[in-house]
Amino acid sequence: MGLHQRPPAHAVSGPMSEIVSLHLGMPPSTFPWPLEGSNATMINEDSLRAFAAARGRDDRVHPRRTPYNFAGIPSLVGASLGLELELAPTLPEAALGPLPRRYDRVITLLVDGLGWTSFEAAGAALPFFRRFVERGVCSQLSAQFPSTTAAHVTTLHTGEPVERSGVFEWVYYEPQLERLFLPLVYASVEGSETAPLAAAPEPNPLFPARTFYTLLAEHGRSSACLQRDRYVDSPFSRSVCRGARRVGYADVPEVARRLAEATRSSKDPSPDYACLYLDDLDGAGHRHGPGSPEHTEVLGHIASALESELLPALARSKARTLVLVTADHGQLRVDPERTIYLDQLLPQCREWMRRDGRGRPLRPGGSPRDLFLYVEEHRVDEALGALQAALDGRAEVLRTSELVARGVFGPRPSPRLLERLGEIAVLPAHRGDAGEMIGWWGEGEGQQHKRGHHGGLASAEMAIPLLAMAFGRD
Template identity: 25%
Template structure:
């Protein structure tokens, strides 16, 4: 693994470009000219987001995915955004906006109105999702233009805080097993002449977290996804395109390559809230302590982490265009881990988080790069 990373070019193709591009291919007027991937004009599209299926991992282990491997040569390798974490990426995916605009800027971030950390994945005791993220989603805009929008996923996603913030719009169909989600997606695509179906699958990410993304278990799960996608492609109407993407990649970090802040009182001095996650912490600090804490962290971690002030991270473009509403949600300091390294706090973080072998959140290419794989329709559409 290397330290190579790149600030996402938000004006080019990123994860935030995927749904606007699909909407353009479906003829949604609000997104005319938005396509960044050369998608074919079609009346129907199924978009599949496979949680944790980073481009580099897929390319490295493509032997487990013969169906997807057929399309890798024409696939696009794009950055998901920053931080490389599900809540942030879902915000970018669902709204077509960068994190600094949609406001879902990390796994755990500060709610300035309550001075409490918000877990943007679980949304436990969180604010009104429509207030937290008020921008219209791509699904809502597509639905308003006459496209039948269906979202297929686990039942507990329906009405959740993250779903309502980032992915609201259209109808929700609950299905537990992957084959059932494929069947629901096929049925939804067939039901209406002009349709956008979104299918989410999270097991690749879960297996990678628990067993590591280099494990045989990860490969087995990718094989299962690949078989399901091949079945989906065989069963959708002939004029349907399929777009496969992901929310982030992943790296394995050995447990002996982790620093526990519970044993580092000097690093925690002046830190009011410890946000983010082990690969990308966001520190909310006492007034006036930002520079001193930054210097202490830089001296202690050296090349193992990049310690940025909020202004540095925003000015460099990591969060894209950042609004005044969103700015105070970002940590006073953003600590992006490098190499195979992570920082935990055994006194503050849940033991389930600390026990994960596969992790993500930082700026390495392995975490940033995700695929956009287009499976074209079996026949050209005669009109949308």
């Protein structure tokens, strides 16, 4: 079927040191690892130090104060395929440590919601992740801000960081439509309902004109993008995955088998680059909370399918292959019963809002962990003062221009991003791995039920892994 329809371990502090210690006490692995020089046990200490330096006393992370940022992954993929793509930002050389720098093919596995905390726990318990600790390089990255799926899948598929892509959240005001827009489901907000939009011709003006896959194709490299059947052919996927073969799948065991078969097939060889998006873990975290038994069980199922199907095929392949495992964000535990709804707390806030193209007040964009308010310019000072007083101790309320000035979106935010951000940002507080949620009730459509969430700057939301491992025979 294919895709057509050991240097010594470094001492580190914290829970990850327990993984290294556990490894050092393990019996030798019996798994076949044919690539000479790839048997390095390495936790990238430089990445840990860089992330710690980007983390403030309030446990919020400035994503661009560490060179280890998710936005550098496309550049790493291109360089690993031997291409000079001039993408920015880039990742430090230490992200691959002692592993080779050039490969015949690269596979990126994006596990939605796999924060660094989940990796720490899984690394000691699940063989799939333990392989990367034993035989690869494990780096700690910062997610982009906002720590959302929309921002990160757009970056991975287009090569554009959030500051340039402008796709930053689940929902935001789109000036071209004059209404709130949900990019991933390609729909607009119509009152308390969402309405699908007719797909635009490609390239779609609502998304970046260039994709990472068209860039690879210009350099003679083939690509495949593997996603769930239910959205592999969505307008968003068609737009941001242009240039790649789009492959749908029903579940993780199936897609792991298909990738494995492609590595063995001479008639249907695997592409030079394959990007697999896995959404199960994030859903379990939202429903049950990160670290819950249900969340842990789903991670185990994902790891088991990849361990049993994909890794053995790669280990027997002659093609030199780099496998990268990463995530778009982590999650915080949240209590939906504690949610603060702004339009109930301050009913007058509806009067502050800008209007959409039909004259209706705009509800906020973003999520309950990073809310963006579209406020009439002459009401901003009034709104800012009232919100700061009402949310004292529960959230930071500031002008979005201040967030931009801090550089959390990146050094040079594009006009496309700036016009979508709104005037006021609300960043709910957190303590440890638990966070506040602040939402918008509306007519009840905004009621919160989730037990895990993300979007803000808390370290549990922002800390993500980048795991690298090399396969193949010379």
